[in-house]
Amino acid sequence: MRWLAFLLFALVLVSACAPAVPPLVLPQDCPRDHELGSLQEKQWLQQKAVWRLHQTMLLETRFRKLAMQGFLRLDLKTGQGRLVAMNEVGLVLFDLTFTADDTEVHRVIPPLQKRPQMLATVGRNLRRIFLLAAASSDAEPTDIGSHRVLTRTVDDITRTGLFDCRGDLRESRTRGKDTNWRVLYNRYAEHEKWRLPQEIILNDQRDNIRLSLEVHEVKLEP
Template identity: 45%
Template structure:
């Protein structure tokens, strides 16, 4: 199993990205929130510490690798720590991530030998949970039942789509820096906040799809 995982990781640059079905946004309301209110309502921009147990599916071309992840997400400090296990309960790696750095606390020997492994996983975690984030000078585009904040970047643009309830549904980058999309779906109430039960990230440049399903959500006091 471990050799198979490592072989899949080494094929990242050669694989074709799996397809993702289009999102279904609510259409029973109109998006009327002010631009400044959109980021303010996003759970990822609220100070707090979350402990998330997630079912994870990594897809590289036609290959599928199921994992289980335990993530501690400190949104105030901009840090995440992921402990990933396989289906047998074996710890594959323990990775600490900040906005600008990462530290591999431990990993099975096979993964330690994969060049760029920690950097690749860390970048995915940043894109899903930490950054990029909307900025005060972003442009606003109205789409009826959704609103999009966006800004120009070298070679393209970065955009954030919020549905008519003010919930972040998509982050999309198409620029020199990359070509990827994160979709946030199936929001539900967890304590005082609404979080997405499903998150799907597609890295089109490297042909990788990462799907996360929330299995347990706890917020530290």
């Protein structure tokens, strides 16, 4: 049964570093039509809402890859998300909750019980993508053509958010002595009057980890 569990788990071992994040391509055909305050109002991650996202996920580290289907309930009212991850045949790999500070694992298959750091990595990077990317009201704005960068430094950690001329958050980056990660938000589309990215790529340069999300379905809870 152990070999069957590993087969269903579909954990692929590789002997390569995580691939580099593709370059950020920004639109050049639109004038900026937003001000600093409206950036926060337009961002879906800033709303006190509950989203349900169905997405394909690929976690890549130095030595392994893990592909999975992710069903995420993102509660921005309480600042937490719950992810149920499955493989291609519907086997639940793990079930976890993440907040801005912590990750709690509710269920996990036996092969992953031996890899607690992998689950911690998933929770930490989902936190970065969905809970730490919001624009700060006291961030310092800088204009680059029709695009805008918001920068905030606290305790020697610098967080930046790059918004394109349409007002979409396209890049979130955090740098410090012990941290260096970047998230790209690509291919925005309309959902329930909000614009959401269909592709999200996180790259942790310090730990050489990449997490890629392809969003297939979006629902807004009433």
